Amino acid sequence: MPSSGPDPDAAPTVIRKIIHIDMDAFYASVEQRDNAELRGRPVAVGGSRERGVVAAASYEARKFGVRSAMPSVTAKRLCPDLIFVKPRFEVYKAISQQIRAIFAEHTPIIEPLSLDEAYLDVTDNLQGIPLARDIALQIRARIRAETDLNASAGISYNKFLAKLASDHRKPNGQYVISPEMGAAFVESLPVGKFHGIGPATAAKFNALGIHTGLDIRRQTLPFLQQHFGKAGNYYYWISRGIDHRPVRANRIRKSIGAENTFATDLTEFAPMAAELQPLIDKVWRHCETTGNRGRTITLKVKFADFDIITRSRSVAAAVGSRAELERLSLALLQAEMPLPKPVRLLGVSLSSLQEAEAGVETQLAMLI
Known part of the structure; x- marks a missing residue:
């Protein structure tokens, strides 16, 4: 999560078209694709030992409450029939590169977040397609045709809302948050659903009587900074649907x-x-x-x-x-x-x- 919010003076001069692509249960879906015996069954990619951690869970496993980053012993307790599969990271990397090549046919402005997730700025796209939703549809169809895997997409005018939108129609769907919808969409959202707000921070918001995006928006910037430090600046702006962070191509952090x-x-x-x-x-x-x-x-x-x-x-x-x-x-x-x-x-x-x-x-x- 950014430590400081966007600079309102740095607002883009044009309405951007940002797509967030997120592969659906990526690691687990690859394993189910490659092993027919795993299809339709609860699968966790990760270690099954006492100290193991779930790296990814299939949608069948998620119905039992199994989630990524969950200790394997907890996952097995929630879903006794859970099948653990050892990760094959070289396979996942190869598929990720294949998917990234599809992105590159539409825009060079690609910011990978992980092997299964990326932001794309398609404001000035290589295909000259006017609607970002159509670009997202084409990308998802190509991914499905070439990898036999599903992807979800969120389309909006900034990264924060595009990320929220991609979660809105999972799995295998897409959702658009237009500039006219942005503020209202954020207002109705529980704080725990905000990207970058974890359970502990959500609990702190709730203890202050803040439960939704609208509640955050009603707070002053000094109040949010007092209680959340530099992150308060970030919360102040995103509660208004404002996020001027650019999509950073080939971003490398250290x-x-x-x-x-x-x-x-x-x-x-x-x-x-x-x-x-x-x-x-x-x-x-x-x-x-x-x-x-x-x-x-x-x-x-x-x-x-x-x-x-x-x-x-x-x-x-x-x-x-x-x-x-x-x-x-x-x-x-x-x-x-x-x-x-x-x-x-x-x-x-x-x-x-x-x-x-x-x-x-x-x-x-x-x-x-």
């Missing part, structure tokens, strides 16, 4: 990170170490997804009074395994014990990345 705000503040090493495990899982899963590796490990600690400290360590060679990432992360935490105050949030990130593939955005703000 870190992969995950963090989590706890329901209850922590003081002891053991529960903190336990809370770090899913964060380490997420960071390493994205390392495997992108093929990137990093040399600098950073631990972020936010205390109950919102003070923040970070501790980093760089190693000579890129971190080569999840076990190494865990060892280094826990060592950073152990070196700070005992901590002077209760902890409300922990985060882990990898930087000094060695990039395996240009054009993949590897700065991932993953809030759980």
